[in-house]
Amino acid sequence: MAARGIPMNNALVIVTETSIIFAALGLSAYASLRRSDVLPLLYLGLSAGLAIAMSIVAELAFIEGIRNVLIITGFTMLGARADEKAMRLAFTLCAAITLVVLLIEVASTEAYASLFRPADYLAKTRGYAIKEFYEDTGLALGTIVYEGRFSFGLFDGPRTSSIFLEQVNINIFAIVLMIYLTSMWDRLSWPERALMLITIFMIVVTNNARMSAIMAPIFILGYFVFPRLPRYANALIPIVLLGITFIVFEFERVRYGDDLIGRIATTYRALTRLSASDLLFGNHDLIARSGDTGYGFVMVSTSIFGALAYWAYLTLIVRPDDVIRRRTIWAMSTYIYIWLLIGGTGSFSMKTAPLLWFLVGYVRVTDFGGKDASARLTRSGRNWRTLTPA
Template identity: 45%
Template sequence: MVMAGRRVRPTAFVSGLPGATSKTFNVTGNRIALALIVVAVLYNAILAALVARGITLGYSSVAAVEVIITFGCLGLSLSTGISGRDVMPLALLWFIGALALVASISFDQVYIGSIRNFALITVFSMLGQRMDYKFIRRAFFIASTMTLVVLIWEITSVESYAAFFSPARYYELTRGTARNEFDDSGLSVGTIVFEGRFSLGLFSGRRTSSIFLEQVSINSYAIVCMAFLNGSWLRLNWKEKAIQISTIGLIIASNNARMGALMCILMPIGYFIFPWINRNIVLAIPFIIVGAIFALGSHLQNAVGDDLTGRLGVTYRLLNTFNLSEIIAGNPLKVEKTFDSGYAFILASIGLFGGFVYLLFLTYYPRYGSEEQRRGSWSAAIYILAWLTVGGTATFSIKTAALLWSFIACLSKLPSSDLTKQVSR
């Protein structure tokens, strides 16, 4: 019996919601969540195979699939009720939505791109914190096995790979990406290797794509797998470790990606030092990076080319084009010009306030209670903040965000005492 005048705590209200007796999935819920994550990683490859079979699809088809996956994750998560851990992801989405509304009104142009980007972070965070950790492991195992098998196929028979998926045709229909008139390979235009392009010298063919169909997301995926290994090493059996290491190694060797190669050096070092670094340092990283870019402005203002210096030069020049109101509120009209500069992309799409709120989320939503949590959370933060020096959209791609945020959320919800146990089943 409730005493008269006694105030009901918010947690009691949440627990009283229909279906809110448990904040974790049962076996069926875990299987559905696993399917949603795997579909998020693979759906572009599936749609591309349909296009290659003669089925006409467009941008609306891709958008519809993402919407279905997003609402599927949200609906499945809410079926267990709302918990305190949901507050931060939902607050992030609400704040970004409010900024998008203000920007749309201010510039007289509807802009929902930022809502879509942060909706993915929100729903997969909510999904991951309700999942059993073994299903997160399965998601990575399935995704990496598929990636590795198709990657080997692509390397050994690029013609049959191109014929089966027809990446160039798919991205032309669904993204409006123009095909190179001098290239009839059927592969994405970004896979072309040109003189002066960074190369490890291990693979002389076109830049590989595997199930991701283009050269950027597969590089991003390799780094997400590194973060997963850092946060899960003691929990994985030898088969899982072998699959992840083989997939990462072959991606880096065949994709000739600068960021992936750099992270192959930093992440193993981070495994040993991340447990000892205070999370608050994450807050300083983007300011140090942007400050360094402006300190080197005289050297970067004329820098061009598809290398680190050229990308930093693009960032320097773009950041210099923002006026005060655009710095504060963003400018949707500039978003499409900032895809090769992550920090300029953040500023254009959500403004300085939105960027700072995102930074707070990156710092304080993941937990740092155990060594494994600190390794995984720091790895995710380093990946995102470093990637923003060379690109804007890859870290928001559903193909990698689904795995990253479900992993970080699931890792963060586990008690520290449980994480100290070695679980290599």
């Protein structure tokens, strides 16, 4: 719309995003509340209370944290009201749209930039100056492929963005598709599997996406391993990751940079600089500067209590009662906790988070009939079986 001359600014984006969030909540309420909504509503209520208390103490509104919780809980509840056909159709359409736009971008960067004008849109909605972007191509600054930057060597153009217009969220989208495949592989048709795999492959090699490339073998192995892991042991992932991080940097020199070690070092530095007040009451001034450190962002935007509530929600939202649920909860937890260690706010993005939580909401209330049945049902994909949510 912006590229076609429609006036665009950050306020319009905020209004649109808010409308989508409350549409999800409204649709859920319209379908009537149910027992499965208790945990999401408890998490939302606790987060709202924390946001109000932190805002009173700081005399500033803590919006970011509650916004993220609204996305998580709203689409968890919406997914709980979807049947399998709706859920699969949502992922199929999103993957197809992303792949089509990506193919246009790969075939002709000039045509893609002319069609969507990413730099112009991001400048108007995020306040970035045009000079921060490719002035000659109109692409985002992050699409630049500089010397020494990780690359598969299969694509020599700018890092791709597709419908997302910037390079980070298309990377996350590939990971969300991997989680979907890890969870639902046995229930998908071969055309669906092929679409997801082709889309993931194209994103990874044209975006030179490090995190999705790292996560792919983890999920392939996890498809077989996740169902065998102890129940609720996914709660230990952040404890192990942060414990190892603090131990390593306690003895090694902290090195910053745009690589895996440098990103982890950024999180380490942010966490070690938090004061007791930051942990207990958050820090509004640090929110905007914590975009490259996920754990730091959660702490300063929701306090230590909000971080613990998020950890509890991720642990309890899906009961690990069958194969599909275990694969889903472990894949989701692995992605989120690792991303919070090396990235920032990307896992809360409106561009990708709703799709992930829509899947989680569907999986948590659906009876897949046990381990054997989940592997048998709809293996051919010709029958879009509708399952009634609990």
